[in-house]
Amino acid sequence: MDKQDELRRQRQALKEEMEAGDHKDLERSGSAAFSARSPVGGAENRLSERLPSGPDLSMVMDIPVRLTLEVGGSDMPIRDLLQLHQGAIVELDRQAGEPLDVLVNGTLIARGEVVVIEDKLGIRLTEVVSQADRLQSLS
Known part of the structure; x- marks a missing residue:
């Protein structure tokens, strides 16, 4: 803080x-x-x-953002949600092997695949969303 x-x-x-x-x-x-x-x-x-000729981004470089990897999602009625138990399987809207979405503060910025590095999970970016597409998704 x-x-x-x-x-x-x-x-x-x-x-x-x-x-x-x-x-x-x-x-x-x-x-x-x-x-x-x-x-x-x-x-x-x-x-x-x-201001110098280019934008000075030093003021925003330390602002924290939330990076999220989205594996997939599913829509279900509350009735089905309440019936979930340990061991239950929820089918997602993604195919196996399909790239994961990389979101920053809820905005899609890239896609990638999961990798394991020294017993930790990470993501290898396979596609970065263009700046034009990011701006278009905001509107």
Whole structure:
């Protein structure tokens, strides 16, 4: 939680800095000039001056995400669900040998196959979903 708290503090400090800069711009330019341009425009100009030519992803690199491997699924009525017992077999909607879905925070990003490495399970990515397909799945 310390990292999340630190990110919140940094975000709040940046917001306060931007608002303070907007107030200074307003005082310098007068209210007539302020009505001609948006206060957000001043913040955007300051941010664009700070940013390098490419996106700086260092701020998001430590944000935790949930990686999930989906073997398959099944739809069943609650009646059947309540009748499950130890040793019961649930048929999934996947064929044997079909690649598993790799999801990050519920969004499909890749497909792969299970591997065993020193008594631990892992996944070998066999296909990475294109950025266009990922964006399309969000809408």
